[in-house]
Amino acid sequence: QTLKVAIAANLQPVMKALQSDFKKKTGITIDAISGSSGNLSNQIKNGAPYDIFMSADAAFPTMLYKQGFSQHQPVFYADGVLVICGINKTAVNNWPSAIQTVAVKKIAIGNPAIAPYGKVAKEALEKLNLFIKVQPKIVFGESISQVNTYITTGAVDAGFTTLSLIRDPSNKTKLNWALVDSKLYTPIRQAMILLRRAEGNKQAIRFYKYLTSSAAKAIFKSYGYHVN
Amino acid sequence: MIKADIKKQLKDGQLLHINKAFVTGSITRVTGPSGAGKTTFLKMLAGLIKPDEGLISVDSNEWFNSAGSINLTPQLRKAGFVFQDYALFPNMTVMQHLKYACGDNDWIDDLLKIGGLDSFTDKKPLHLSGGQQQRLAILRALAIKPNVLLMDEPFSAIDVKTKMKLLADLQTLLRDMNTTVIAVTHNPQELDGIATDELIIGED
Amino acid sequence: MIKADIKKQLKDGQLLHINKAFVTGSITRVTGPSGAGKTTFLKMLAGLIKPDEGLISVDSNEWFNSAGSINLTPQLRKAGFVFQDYALFPNMTVMQHLKYACGDNDWIDDLLKIGGLDSFTDKKPLHLSGGQQQRLAILRALAIKPNVLLMDEPFSAIDVKTKMKLLADLQTLLRDMNTTVIAVTHNPQELDGIATDELIIGED
Amino acid sequence: MDLLPIWLTLKLAAITTAILLVIGVPLAWWLSAKRSVFKIIIEALITMPLVLPPSVLGFYLLLAFSPQNGLSKWLHNTFDVQLVFSFPGLVLASVIYSLPFMVSPVKSALQQLPVSLAQASYTLGKNPRETFLHVQLPNIKPSLLTATVLTFAHTLGEFGVVLMIGGNIPGVTRVASIAVYDAVEQMDYTSANQYSLVLFAITFIMVMGVFIYNKYQFKSPLE
Amino acid sequence: MDLLPIWLTLKLAAITTAILLVIGVPLAWWLSAKRSVFKIIIEALITMPLVLPPSVLGFYLLLAFSPQNGLSKWLHNTFDVQLVFSFPGLVLASVIYSLPFMVSPVKSALQQLPVSLAQASYTLGKNPRETFLHVQLPNIKPSLLTATVLTFAHTLGEFGVVLMIGGNIPGVTRVASIAVYDAVEQMDYTSANQYSLVLFAITFIMVMGVFIYNKYQFKSPLE
Numbered sequence A: 001q002t003l004k005v006a007i008a009a010n011l012q013p014v015m016k017a018l019q020s021d022f023k024k025k026t027g028i029t030i031d032a033i034s035g036s037s038g039n040l041s042n043q044i045k046n047g048a049p050y051d052i053f054m055s056a057d058a059a060f061p062t063m064l065y066k067q068g069f070s071q072h073q074p075v076f077y078a079d080g081v082l083v084i085c086g087i088n089k090t091a092v093n094n095w096p097s098a099i100q101t102v103a104v105k106k107i108a109i110g111n112p113a114i115a116p117y118g119k120v121a122k123e124a125l126e127k128l129n130l131f132i133k134v135q136p137k138i139v140f141g142e143s144i145s146q147v148n149t150y151i152t153t154g155a156v157d158a159g160f161t162t163l164s165l166i167r168d169p170s171n172k173t174k175l176n177w178a179l180v181d182s183k184l185y186t187p188i189r190q191a192m193i194l195l196r197r198a199e200g201n202k203q204a205i206r207f208y209k210y211l212t213s214s215a216a217k218a219i220f221k222s223y224g225y226h227v228n
Numbered sequence B, C: 001m002i003k004a005d006i007k008k009q010l011k012d013g014q015l016l017h018i019n020k021a022f023v024t025g026s027i028t029r030v031t032g033p034s035g036a037g038k039t040t041f042l043k044m045l046a047g048l049i050k051p052d053e054g055l056i057s058v059d060s061n062e063w064f065n066s067a068g069s070i071n072l073t074p075q076l077r078k079a080g081f082v083f084q085d086y087a088l089f090p091n092m093t094v095m096q097h098l099k100y101a102c103g104d105n106d107w108i109d110d111l112l113k114i115g116g117l118d119s120f121t122d123k124k125p126l127h128l129s130g131g132q133q134q135r136l137a138i139l140r141a142l143a144i145k146p147n148v149l150l151m152d153e154p155f156s157a158i159d160v161k162t163k164m165k166l167l168a169d170l171q172t173l174l175r176d177m178n179t180t181v182i183a184v185t186h187n188p189q190e191l192d193g194i195a196t197d198e199l200i201i202g203e204d
Numbered sequence D, E: 001m002d003l004l005p006i007w008l009t010l011k012l013a014a015i016t017t018a019i020l021l022v023i024g025v026p027l028a029w030w031l032s033a034k035r036s037v038f039k040i041i042i043e044a045l046i047t048m049p050l051v052l053p054p055s056v057l058g059f060y061l062l063l064a065f066s067p068q069n070g071l072s073k074w075l076h077n078t079f080d081v082q083l084v085f086s087f088p089g090l091v092l093a094s095v096i097y098s099l100p101f102m103v104s105p106v107k108s109a110l111q112q113l114p115v116s117l118a119q120a121s122y123t124l125g126k127n128p129r130e131t132f133l134h135v136q137l138p139n140i141k142p143s144l145l146t147a148t149v150l151t152f153a154h155t156l157g158e159f160g161v162v163l164m165i166g167g168n169i170p171g172v173t174r175v176a177s178i179a180v181y182d183a184v185e186q187m188d189y190t191s192a193n194q195y196s197l198v199l200f201a202i203t204f205i206m207v208m209g210v211f212i213y214n215k216y217q218f219k220s221p222l223e
């Protein structure tokens, strides 16, 4: 039986690289199940058979740990970076003023309640006192993946997403993007837990350990994440 | 004078060929075994089924001519038609049936009296007996004062006493209107003494 | 001897009350206007419609008794029934109809000859003419060799010539089996000289 | 419980049903008449939303509605109508999605009317339109009611397509089915349960109502 | 394109259809006979999945299937069967979800058979079971075929419920409709398009097939 790793949607690009690197090193195949961190937590609560949960924050894994879904404290594996991104330049160059213009009709952010990247996007907008102003333009993605879909299909003019989307070599859509000033949002400290059912599963533990190895760190870094 | 010389390939494989002239004002009884094509013949006259080839003419008007590609719609032929299954409109009362067909209220009153339906004007078909339904079907066909009246088993559900009275009244009416009648019946004695002509379909 | 004294409130409001005895081996003609309750009466005899109250007995057996709460199922009564709409099984050939009803192949062959259907054994109802369908309905009812044969307008679709031949054959057969026959008909002349008794329903 | 999604859903269902009555009933009439291979293809296409995954429909609608798309761009520039993430977009999607619920029952009811009914009307000199309005339509009322109620209820239940093209905007595209999903994802089972009960109650009462009405109504001999 | 989701979907649809033939047809028969208020309630409940949002159904199934739940816990401990995020769970959900597609058409077809057919069989001494098997069932074959094909196709298209109780596990619960959604979310529009086309082709061919068959078949006089 293959390992099942539940990954926060922002990890989708980097996970492909992690999977193949791990496979090369150990021969172990991993199935990645992606969703918003909240959605995956809900699934785990209701019995989803996942071995490891890689969240986009620390809150969801901590909640699961407290509820007894893991015997180990959550572990940080990377810090995420928030970007604003769109197909056209107009929306991202000097984005705080650009998104207030009529040229920008729709802005996508992740659903703040379940997608940590959405939560920080909202925070950044609020810090700039922009959230109320642009609220009529905001559409909510179910996860950061859906935000990415909305961006790359051009359904929205701009969206707040992860830097790893930009660094994803398999993404062929030409995107314009800008970093969101890290002072505008609480650091995205991404944590993971080894779930109860993987207790004693050597392969799972191996991957769990691998994720904090220097090899994995290098990969995370190349996708724009901060690691220490 | 109605002239029909038409051919139709029936679905069961038989070829129906009818060649007959009907004198204006005559009453023709059509008989023949079940499935011979009696209903099909009436419907071809009314324009509801298209013959494969041939000619139908009424006085000097051509209703159908396969050679000249003439095929009048049923709306233009306006033949009175009494359907074998009555084809009453379930949503309409007796009165609404007749008003749908014609706007002449005096004529409607006359018809209701002849059919003995004057006390049932606000009843829908579901609440009429089989015989009353059949009489309504006849009245509706007459409401448009047709030159040609095609009737498919028009008296099958009417008991003998009622039938005799109805036939007597109808006969006067049809004579006054000089209507040409073609009536299908299973019962060979029916219309004895009333029919002036006979057509037998499919008897071997 | 079949005795029936039953009451039924019809859906149209009339009360149907029938009190009549049928001698074993007799042939009773049932007539009456459309909607009077002829079909309902036959179905009550067969156990397909439950009377509101009364008694039905066949010789010394009670089929229905509202006082004693007796109501035999149609399966137990096994009355031969010829339905007004034939009620043939569209999925079965002529032969399959008869085999479904009985296992006696010789009897089936006899029936097929009497009904003139011996060359149609592998045809389904859709490919039979109206008259052939009606004959099949009669044969199917006879296949179970019923003591009581209930027929609802059994000859309406059969042309006169065929009917005469069929009737003659049936008469001998029914006499041999000593079957009690109750037959509904619209045509008051039908069964003249064959019926030995008469029941009129709902004539005012 | 926030009632906005419920209202929005009812509004969406009402508008969709109204539109489908206007376009679906004539379409059903057209389909009920003499059949051709072309009509069968059209009919199969109309049936597709009944069986096609909403994610497939949602995917294609997302592509079609995106302002990058030529037609959508033109709509946007000319009429200032945006389809993606908008209520009009949901209406259009719902019309496509619920089309078979209106067309199929009405079509089969029309086909089950004895042909002699229309023929009788023709011999009285009435054209097909008069015949449809005065004879055919009044005699399929129960089917029309069933189709209307099921269309409404089915639109209430629309989920997958809205999930893909709606964007979960409160008051605009956040319909009740999405609100349930959203609440479940947030592990807010109390709200999920409340929304679910409301939706269940509305749809159950409607379905029961139609069934009971169809049972006790004045039964036309045609059904 | 990964073909696993397609196979999984076909397997799910086949198993669901088989189960529904076994339980849906007798259920339809029971419902087609003399109606009572109790039967109308059952019938309305069976119809609910047709109109209820998949998210509502998914939510309740999630609660029912969750290992926290007593029955599920017992099932899990006794038979080692887990329903949530598992293939058996999807089968159960699909059976509920597609039930009306099997039951409704079969039920109405049975009700449209003239009562005299069954009555004729009874007077020949045959009991209701024999009558059902030899007389009623063979005469509703086209409706049975339509119901079977639509049930199969509708199960192929199941999305919302699977999204909530399936969890997108490759080879287990990642059916084609989910694969499309997933591919779209991963911005892998080529795969999304391929899956969509395959699903569209399969369902369209099936629906067309039934329609054409029903048009050209030997027409029973009963329909």
Ligand SMILES: Nc1ncnc2c1ncn2[C@@H]1O[C@H](COP(=O)(O)OP(=O)(O)OP(=O)(O)O)[C@@H](O)[C@H]1O
Pocket: B009, B010, B011, B012, B032, B033, B034, B035, B036, B037, B038, B039, B040, B041, B049, B084, C130
């Ligand atoms: N539009 C049509 N085109 C070709 N054949 C048809 C058409 N309509 C009916 N038929 C076929 O014509 C044959 C004769 O049917 P028709 O109803 O005319 O018989 P009928 O003489 O009226 O019988 P009955 O006495 O039972 O009413 C049947 O086999 C029928 O299937």
Ligand SMILES: Nc1ncnc2c1ncn2[C@@H]1O[C@H](COP(=O)(O)OP(=O)(O)OP(=O)(O)O)[C@@H](O)[C@H]1O
Pocket: B130, C009, C010, C011, C012, C032, C033, C034, C035, C036, C037, C038, C039, C040, C041, C049, C084
């Ligand atoms: N199960 C039933 N219970 C009560 N009334 C019934 C039942 N079945 C039919 N009826 C009603 O009984 C009345 C008589 O119908 P029936 O079919 O017995 O008439 P009929 O004499 O056979 O007429 P026809 O000559 O037209 O065949 C009708 O009004 C019908 O609605």
Ligand code: MOO
Pocket: A008, A009, A010, A011, A035, A036, A037, A038, A055, A056, A110, A114, A115, A116, A117, A118, A142, A143, A144, A145
């Ligand atoms: O990666 Mo997230 O959990 O969709 O913000």
Ligand SMILES: [Mg+2]
Pocket: B038, B039, B040, B084, B152
């Ligand atoms: Mg005829």
Ligand SMILES: [Mg+2]
Pocket: C038, C039, C040, C084, C152
């Ligand atoms: Mg009768």
